Amino acid sequence: MFDIKNIREDFPALFELKDGRPIIYCDSACMSLKPKPVIQALTDYYTKFTACAGRSPHMFSRETTKRYEAAREKTAKFINAKNSSEVVWTKNTTEALNLGSMILKLDGTETIIATSESHNSNIVKWMFLENAGKIKLKVLDAGETGICSLDTFSAAIDECQPGKFLVSLAQVSNVTAGMIDVPAIAKIIHEKEGIFQLDAAQSFPHLSVDVQKLDVDLMAVSMHKACGPSGIGFLWGKYHILERLHPMILGGETVSDVKIPNTIKMLPPPAKFEAGLQNYGGVIAAGAAIDYLDSIGMDNVHQHEVRLSKVMLEGLEEFGDKISYLGPTRAEDRAALAAIDLKGINPHEVAILLDDMYNIFLRSGYHCTHAFHHSLDLDQGTLRPSWYLYNTEEEVKVFIEALGEIIDTLS
Amino acid sequence: MAKGIEKTKQLILLLLHDMGPSSTEELIAEAETLGIAECRDRVPGAIADLNGERMLTKQLSKEKKAIVWDLSDKVDRSKLDF
Ligand SMILES: Cc1ncc(COP(=O)(O)O)c(C=O)c1O
Numbered sequence: 001m002f003d004i005k006n007i008r009e010d011f012p013a014l015f016e017l018k019d020g021r022p023i024i025y026c027d028s029a030c031m032s033l034k035p036k037p038v039i040q041a042l043t044d045y046y047t048k049f050t051a052c053a054g055r056s057p058h059m060f061s062r063e064t065t066k067r068y069e070a071a072r073e074k075t076a077k078f079i080n081a082k083n084s085s086e087v088v089w090t091k092n093t094t095e096a097l098n099l100g101s102m103i104l105k106l107d108g109t110e111t112i113i114a115t116s117e118s119h120n121s122n123i124v125k126w127m128f129l130e131n132a133g134k135i136k137l138k139v140l141d142a143g144e145t146g147i148c149s150l151d152t153f154s155a156a157i158d159e160c161q162p163g164k165f166l167v168s169l170a171q172v173s174n175v176t177a178g179m180i181d182v183p184a185i186a187k188i189i190h191e192k193e194g195i196f197q198l199d200a201a202q203s204f205p206h207l208s209v210d211v212q213k214l215d216v217d218l219m220a221v222s223m224h225k226a227c228g229p230s231g232i233g234f235l236w237g238k239y240h241i242l243e244r245l246h247p248m249i250l251g252g253e254t255v256s257d258v259k260i261p262n263t264i265k266m267l268p269p270p271a272k273f274e275a276g277l278q279n280y281g282g283v284i285a286a287g288a289a290i291d292y293l294d295s296i297g298m299d300n301v302h303q304h305e306v307r308l309s310k311v312m313l314e315g316l317e318e319f320g321d322k323i324s325y326l327g328p329t330r331a332e333d334r335a336a337l338a339a340i341d342l343k344g345i346n347p348h349e350v351a352i353l354l355d356d357m358y359n360i361f362l363r364s365g366y367h368c369t370h371a372f373h374h375s376l377d378l379d380q381g382t383l384r385p386s387w388y389l390y391n392t393e394e395e396v397k398v399f400i401e402a403l404g405e406i407i408d409t410l411s
Numbered sequence: 412m413a414k415g416i417e418k419t420k421q422l423i424l425l426l427l428h429d430m431g432p433s434s435t436e437e438l439i440a441e442a443e444t445l446g447i448a449e450c451r452d453r454v455p456g457a458i459a460d461l462n463g464e465r466m467l468t469k470q471l472s473k474e475k476k477a478i479v480w481d482l483s484d485k486v487d488r489s490k491l492d493f
Contacts, residue, residue, distance in 0.1 A: 346478075381451070410477065
């Protein structure tokens with residue numbers, strides 16, 4: 001059963017006071033709060049068995065190795081990967097997407113397809129490579145809904161050479177909150193032997209993600225948005241793709257042997273991608289975050305968030321044309337966040353007032369989607385509340401009321 | 412992003428000293444004319460910080476549909492004179 005009261009008690013930060021008053025945290029699309037078991041796992045690593053994995057024979061190192069690999073196993077199971085060797089630890093989604101791009105030959109013949117609402121971490125690299133003449137980039141216009149039709153994808157893919165293109169898309173947008181039909185797009189891509197890289201930064205924390213059902217080839221995740229610690233994420237890839245993928249960083253732990261003159265024997269995935277000592281505490285605590293989410297059930301998390309979305313959307317509708325928000329209008333079709341255009345009121349100032357006067361913590365600006373905001377003439381940026389499993393309907397209502405008071409005061 | 416924040420905060424104090432009470436948009440526009448990189452991203456964060464440190468006063472203005480910021484008594488204006 002989804003018991004919000006119990007869940008909230010797991011997150012100590014929710015009970016922090018500001019100026020002696022409670023706070024409302026609605027910036028989870030940026031960084032989620034951490035439940036006690038995750039904090040405990042991190043503390044245990046640093047207090048009880050701090051060591052590196054896989055190298056030394058002593059007890060601390062054996063314990064670290066055991067828990068590090070257990071976290072990989074749990075993660076693989078959680079996303080229904082065929083094998084835990086398909087999970088590669090990275091710093092975050094950004095690093096995972098950059099690692100995924102190492103599948104490219106960069107000989108100028110390949111095409112990358114992205115969409116206009118892409119997060120900078122899923123567009124800047126492509127622009128950079130295009131500027132260097134190494135790829136051709138097609139950015140599909142996602143319009144205000146943030147979602148391209150299947151026909152738009154088909155038409156763009158039709159123009160690509162078979163087997164010479166990569167499509168890199170977010171499953172859930174961090175601004176429009178819209179969700180794409182991943183399996184349907186995968187089918188179109190695979191019919192023409194392309195590679196599908198999924199940015200799951202905003203879907204993995206909120207939805208049940210099954211990589212076999214989704215049928216993508218690569219998937220990038222940030223654990224810090226999913227109750228895990230900061231500085232840890234992962235790239236999942238189909239094993240045969242990971243075998244073809246070049247490592248981005250080379251060094252210790254990536255090779256089975258090295259000889260002079262120039263002879264290196266690379267280890268198979270995932271080891272060949274995890275160079276040098278790793279963020280062991282982060283990985284182990286990420287495993288605890290997976291256990292935590294699993295114990296609650298991702299379907300329960302999603303249903304709770306749909307309820308929060310409904311309350312938020314109903315509240316936003318009340319503002320009439322004083323504001324507008326991006327993305328689909330049905331709570332069932334979107335994530336529990338909204339990028340709100342305040343029609344001439346600066347969103348940063350509203351965010352500062354929400355923090356200052358109401359203890360409501362959220363984000364304002366471009367949310368790392370500069371290109372999308374510019375394409376919609378939203379040059380002042382937007383205000384973005386983003387809710388998670390620990391938020392209540394009451395909190396959403398308090399936010400709506402506070403926003404109303406601020407808008408009334410300023411206009 | 413976080414690295415240059417102290418510089419941006421100093422810039423905002425100087426701008427407010429020169430321009431008098433101003434909104435976030437006006438401060439961003441002035442920073443843009445000075446060629447400051449990424450000011451649309453940086454200025455609001457720096458204002459939030461200064462506000463948190465009680466270095467600014469704020470007035471809500473219906474006319475400007477904005478907060479009008481000014482230097483608070485905590486700021487030593489003589490250090491901003493050149
Ligand atoms: C859709 C999307 N993609 C990618 C990222 C980048 O994630 P990170 O900064 O953790 O690498 C984010 C972060 O907000 C995001 O929302």
